[in-house]
Amino acid sequence: MKFQGLVKIIQKEFLSDDVFKIVIEKPKQMDAVKPGQFFNFNVERMLLRRPISVSAIGEETLEFTIKILGKGTEELSLLKTQDEVDIMGPLGNGFDTASHKKVLLVGGGIGIAPIKGLGGFFDKDGVEIKTLLGFRDKPYMLEAFKAFSNEVIIVSENDADYRQGYITLPLEETLKNQNEQFDMIYACGPSIMLKSVQKICAQFNAPVQLLMEEKMACGIGACLVCTCKTKSGDFGYKHSRMCLEGPMFFGDEVIFDE
Amino acid sequence: MKFQGLVKIIQKEFLSDDVFKIVIEKPKQMDAVKPGQFFNFNVERMLLRRPISVSAIGEETLEFTIKILGKGTEELSLLKTQDEVDIMGPLGNGFDTASHKKVLLVGGGIGIAPIKGLGGFFDKDGVEIKTLLGFRDKPYMLEAFKAFSNEVIIVSENDADYRQGYITLPLEETLKNQNEQFDMIYACGPSIMLKSVQKICAQFNAPVQLLMEEKMACGIGACLVCTCKTKSGDFGYKHSRMCLEGPMFFGDEVIFDE
Amino acid sequence: MSSVNMSVDLNGLKLKNPITVASGTFGFGREYANYVDLNDIGAISVKGLTLEPRQGNEGIRIAETPMGMINSVGLQNPGVEVFIKEEIPFLRQFDTKIIANINGNNIEEYCKMAEILSYEDVDSLELNISCPNVKNGGLAFGTNPSVVKEVVSKVRKASRKHLIVKLSPNVTNIKEIAMIAEQEGADCISLINTLSGMVIDINKRKPVLMRGSGGLSGPAIKPVAVRMVYDVYDAVKIPILGMGGISNSMDAIEFFLAGANAIAIGTANFVNPKITKQVLEGIEVYLAEHKYNSINELVRDLNV
Amino acid sequence: MSSVNMSVDLNGLKLKNPITVASGTFGFGREYANYVDLNDIGAISVKGLTLEPRQGNEGIRIAETPMGMINSVGLQNPGVEVFIKEEIPFLRQFDTKIIANINGNNIEEYCKMAEILSYEDVDSLELNISCPNVKNGGLAFGTNPSVVKEVVSKVRKASRKHLIVKLSPNVTNIKEIAMIAEQEGADCISLINTLSGMVIDINKRKPVLMRGSGGLSGPAIKPVAVRMVYDVYDAVKIPILGMGGISNSMDAIEFFLAGANAIAIGTANFVNPKITKQVLEGIEVYLAEHKYNSINELVRDLNV
Ligand SMILES: Cc1cc2nc3c(=O)[nH]c(=O)nc-3n(C[C@H](O)[C@H](O)[C@H](O)COP(=O)(O)OP(=O)(O)OC[C@H]3O[C@@H](n4cnc5c(N)ncnc54)[C@H](O)[C@@H]3O)c2cc1C
Ligand SMILES: Cc1cc2nc3c(=O)[nH]c(=O)nc-3n(C[C@H](O)[C@H](O)[C@H](O)COP(=O)(O)OP(=O)(O)OC[C@H]3O[C@@H](n4cnc5c(N)ncnc54)[C@H](O)[C@@H]3O)c2cc1C
Ligand SMILES: Cc1cc2nc3c(=O)[nH]c(=O)nc-3n(C[C@H](O)[C@H](O)[C@H](O)COP(=O)(O)O)c2cc1C
Ligand SMILES: Cc1cc2nc3c(=O)[nH]c(=O)nc-3n(C[C@H](O)[C@H](O)[C@H](O)COP(=O)(O)O)c2cc1C
Ligand code: FES
Ligand code: FES
Numbered sequence A, B: 001m002k003f004q005g006l007v008k009i010i011q012k013e014f015l016s017d018d019v020f021k022i023v024i025e026k027p028k029q030m031d032a033v034k035p036g037q038f039f040n041f042n043v044e045r046m047l048l049r050r051p052i053s054v055s056a057i058g059e060e061t062l063e064f065t066i067k068i069l070g071k072g073t074e075e076l077s078l079l080k081t082q083d084e085v086d087i088m089g090p091l092g093n094g095f096d097t098a099s100h101k102k103v104l105l106v107g108g109g110i111g112i113a114p115i116k117g118l119g120g121f122f123d124k125d126g127v128e129i130k131t132l133l134g135f136r137d138k139p140y141m142l143e144a145f146k147a148f149s150n151e152v153i154i155v156s157e158n159d160a161d162y163r164q165g166y167i168t169l170p171l172e173e174t175l176k177n178q179n180e181q182f183d184m185i186y187a188c189g190p191s192i193m194l195k196s197v198q199k200i201c202a203q204f205n206a207p208v209q210l211l212m213e214e215k216m217a218c219g220i221g222a223c224l225v226c227t228c229k230t231k232s233g234d235f236g237y238k239h240s241r242m243c244l245e246g247p248m249f250f251g252d253e254v255i256f257d258e
Numbered sequence C, D: 001m002s003s004v005n006m007s008v009d010l011n012g013l014k015l016k017n018p019i020t021v022a023s024g025t026f027g028f029g030r031e032y033a034n035y036v037d038l039n040d041i042g043a044i045s046v047k048g049l050t051l052e053p054r055q056g057n058e059g060i061r062i063a064e065t066p067m068g069m070i071n072s073v074g075l076q077n078p079g080v081e082v083f084i085k086e087e088i089p090f091l092r093q094f095d096t097k098i099i100a101n102i103n104g105n106n107i108e109e110y111c112k113m114a115e116i117l118s119y120e121d122v123d124s125l126e127l128n129i130s131c132p133n134v135k136n137g138g139l140a141f142g143t144n145p146s147v148v149k150e151v152v153s154k155v156r157k158a159s160r161k162h163l164i165v166k167l168s169p170n171v172t173n174i175k176e177i178a179m180i181a182e183q184e185g186a187d188c189i190s191l192i193n194t195l196s197g198m199v200i201d202i203n204k205r206k207p208v209l210m211r212g213s214g215g216l217s218g219p220a221i222k223p224v225a226v227r228m229v230y231d232v233y234d235a236v237k238i239p240i241l242g243m244g245g246i247s248n249s250m251d252a253i254e255f256f257l258a259g260a261n262a263i264a265i266g267t268a269n270f271v272n273p274k275i276t277k278q279v280l281e282g283i284e285v286y287l288a289e290h291k292y293n294s295i296n297e298l299v300r301d302l303n304v
Helices: A071-077 A109-124 A142-148 A168-176 A191-203 B071-077 B109-124 B142-148 B168-176 B191-203 C080-091 C107-118 C145-158 C174-183 C219-235 C249-258 C275-289 D080-091 D107-118 D145-158 D174-183 D219-235 D249-258 D275-289
Strands: A003-014 A019-025 A038-041 A050-057 A061-067 A084-091 A102-108 A128-135 A151-156 A184-188 A208-211 A227-230 A238-241 A248-250 B003-014 B019-025 B038-041 B050-053 B061-067 B084-091 B102-108 B128-135 B151-156 B184-188 B208-211 B227-230 B238-241 B248-250 C008-010 C013-015 C019-021 C043-045 C062-065 C068-071 C097-102 C124-128 C163-166 C188-191 C195-198 C213-217 C240-243 C262-265 D008-010 D013-015 D019-021 D043-045 D062-065 D068-071 D097-102 D124-128 D163-166 D188-191 D195-198 D213-217 D240-243 D262-265
Touching (some): A050 A071, A061 A071, A061 A109, A102 A109, A109 A128, A109 A184, A109 A208, A128 A142, A128 A168, A142 A151, A151 A168, A168 A191, A184 A191, B050 B109, B061 B071, B061 B109, B102 B109, B109 B142, B109 B208, B128 B142, B128 B168, B184 B191, B191 B208, C013 C097, C019 C275, C062 C213, C062 D219, C068 D219, C080 C097, C080 C107, C145 C163, C145 C174, C174 C188, C188 C219, C213 C219, C219 C240, C219 D062, C219 D068, C219 D195, C219 D213, C240 C249, C249 C262, C249 C275, C262 C275, D019 D275, D068 D195, D068 D219, D080 D097, D080 D107, D097 D107, D107 D145, D124 D145, D145 D174, D174 D219, D188 D219, D213 D219, D219 D240, D240 D249, D249 D262, D249 D275, D262 D275
Parallel strands (some): A102 A128, A102 A184, A128 A151, B102 B128, B102 B184, B128 B151, B184 B208, C019 C043, C019 C262, C097 C124, C124 C163, C188 C240, D019 D262, D043 D097, D097 D124, D124 D163, D163 D188, D188 D240, D240 D262
Antiparallel strands (some): A003 A084, A038 A084, A050 A061, A208 A248, A227 A238, B003 B084, B038 B084, B227 B238, C008 C013, C068 C213, C195 C213, D008 D013, D068 D213, D195 D213
């Protein structure tokens, strides 16, 4: 049986005005968790659960980093240390982390949360990590990224203390630089960013894994409401379930709408 | 304008397993509050507000005593000191407290809450008070009643430390006793109790005020969902709004169903 | 307060703003006057009126449901004559339009009321065709196309007042009913009335409401209402007064985008007596942010 | 576990307990097998099947609403042949009945599927007449009485399997449709399918779902579903499989009291994957407390 039930919150902390992290005690009967996997969080006030990626995987703990976007994440933000919350998972395929020497991590917005989990994982394996982070406003959680990355490049749309612009800028520059070769690129962020990342990586023939986000219901592949188009399939494309076949898709699989 | 808005909770305390009291700061712009009046409490998780009587009226504070019955009252029970809650009121007609020398107060179940508010009021005026209280299980809040009553009689359906049975027993005994005369009887409790109280008081020709409870929506007389039958009216009866014409009705006004 | 034009013209009924309150949820305005300035409301549709005074239904009249409520008030009201004598003069003290919501047991009663009110100081008649039709085994007038045709055309002949026809959502084809209403002379369509629903008390083992079923309102029904407004917009040319579960300005904006020219707030008044004003202000902010000059530009302004 | 008899016989379809899962909300059972013992479920109505594989609808397929959700999956499924080869053998490992939910673009497709499945190891066919009828301008089969008559009678002739007809709630008169289904040979009625609803994204200014409207499910629709089960019980003699917003055992008991012989859990599976078992246990406790010997005694056992 997969895990679904109450877990205890052992740490809760705000990282910025609207981003907080919670650390939970990992139940013994839970399956091993991979970076890029997610858990479906119950929110009492809303009908549906809320999917949240792991942002750090400890021996006996799991960390989640959550941005307040609407009522559901707002209710999660009210959780306190010692409270319990009903989660199910781990869900989804997670990142493919086959042995690499050097990887490029690309995170935009709250998409940096699963990227942090992935970085922590590679760090243990001694992989060389370069990280590109894009924020809308003031950056946060930078320490964690600096700790595991050999190099971190930060852009922000609105914070003048940092280079301004979109993450796609440093991504293009990095890939143009022939001196650096990456075994794999990993990206998570808003759909529009992933679409650009896909395009840029294709231009440079660089392999990339995209961690996608879409509204979900069951989170386990039963209801078919979370699909995106992927290239495999009889009709030139098929509708794959982000929650089960994803949320990680390879760059050359996904077809973005429009 | 009548008051509707946030008020601050300055005290919160559990009185038994499922009964708690909260004390709020009375806003300056609020109308004077009478015993038997109620406030409509907003409960975030539910659509409709929940009506709650005042159980004590201070100079600058109001007290409410609430029994957890369902989701709405459960959510109210989570409120803590310093939290704010959205209330509207005071609502309803409240008790008629025209000058009395001696009164009999009859409270059953959580119906003792408004009775406590009324006793506190009469106490200030030096009225002689006899109080009959009926509980299902272990009694609570007895100190408060003893403080203002000249005599308190307690029954419980299930607690063997007290006289067992329904409140109607001591009521009948009290009214039978020709040595005691009451200017007015006041009763609040479940509908079935009020129906018996009405009958007994009629037998003894004793004037009684009944504080009724029914599911409400608007709480101010606009939606007509909270009606009960009363004797006045063109057709022999009419449907009166508990929230506006009530919740207090005189014993000879109300027609109970069945 | 804002430079955005909020006035709307519902085919002859001119409102200073498009926020109205739904019949049966605002009494005759008196009670809410203690909480909100009635001058801030575009129009008030009063408690459903009948020719004679009505006592309404017996027993419990309300049950709460997930994000909704069902009611069975049964048109308790003092009758049209008392309305005329006591309530119109009260409401006329305020700068808001009066919509008289009329209800009948049969077509003659509807017509009689329309006639009587023709000579009275109300701004519009709202024909509530969700009433049970005694002749038709209690099924609502508004669910049978040929009955709708008859009642609307006869009421139209009985009065020259601005006429709103209020549709029942408990139908297979709402477009068909709306088109008939338009064809027979309605000036405006209002929708939706309540969905038919039931709650059973599992301890008493009987329906909470004595009549069994009642009318479901509140946020739960909003998606159904938005869909019906959207459909009716495609079917008729006359303006639409949209309602059903509106609880904040975002909800209201959904209705304008679906095709409503004005909206009504019902059940949400019970939760927040100041909601009308707050919704108005929220819409004004949205319009300004999105560079609209007038609320009328928002109507069905979908990106498609 | 309990001494109360929980087995039900839906006019030929015998279930060890009356808790089933609603089509489209439980996939083919595989996914939920990780969370709940499928042996504890009376029957599984599988994801809606079509003759050919279907890709389903494009774009966003879900929007959350107050205590509900609307979906627009568009019958994505691998087709009836793959179902037969891969899913029936999987489900047969468990002690639960298999209900094949069949869907067609036209009556011929429905009949073809019924024929094919006649020779396969499924326990019942559930005819979903909420599908859009291509011939009829996309209006659902289930909303037109004469189309219902035709499709049910033809499917009945095409197969001798136990036949459930699943009704659409988007109709004026659910009793009429149920009676036709009974008359044309349905063994059982299931209801309700989703209500038609719409959500508009006010920032993008377009309906969230690409097709505009979708199907509303979840607690929000429960009062509508209970009312329809209650009405249909009065209209037909065949058993009823009730559903719509059931989220706990109290909700389920409401449906039995309204007249359902068995119930299906849909949207609530998404929230709580173990809900089926929990509802079953909750009902057993209620029956014991209220001194019922069998679930069948609870059906429409109202105090009236
Ligand atoms: C696999 C997966 C992993 C995720 N991991 C994280 C994480 O680690 N940290 C985190 O903060 N968030 C994460 N999210 C996003 C998170 O689930 C949503 O922000 C959350 O569900 C919003 O709920 P809400 O009630 O606060 O907002 P709502 O009121 O539901 O929505 C607010 C707005 O956000 C949009 N929205 C809602 N859900 C999503 C979604 N899943 N994707 C894109 N837009 C959406 C809505 O359409 C609406 O416009 C993840 C999502 C998925 C699918
Ligand atoms: C004028 C008035 C004054 C009140 N004063 C107090 C008070 O001082 N302290 C207090 O604890 N309670 C008081 N109540 C009762 C209180 O409002 C209800 O207990 C509360 O609304 C229940 O909400 P819930 O969500 O917890 O339960 P729900 O889930 O709404 O209901 C649980 C059960 O109680 C029944 N119920 C709900 N509301 C009422 C009601 N108003 N009357 C009778 N039965 C009801 C329901 O039918 C259901 O069976 C008062 C009610 C009224 C009308
Ligand atoms: C308690 C109550 C009483 C109502 N009475 C009437 C009525 O008399 N006439 C009428 O046309 N509609 C009546 N309605 C329907 C509302 O006007 C409105 O159409 C419906 O409630 C949907 O809007 P809402 O979800 O915002 O409440 C009533 C609704 C409620 C809740
Ligand atoms: C995502 C989703 C997909 C559905 N697919 C089907 C389907 O393929 N066939 C069908 O007959 N009903 C389908 N339904 C309707 C359900 O079976 C059920 O009738 C409805 O959701 C009401 O029950 P609920 O409120 O418990 O979910 C679907 C419902 C949902 C939510
Ligand atoms: S969320 Fe149900 S299939 Fe993905
Ligand atoms: S609760 Fe609305 S009239 Fe009493």
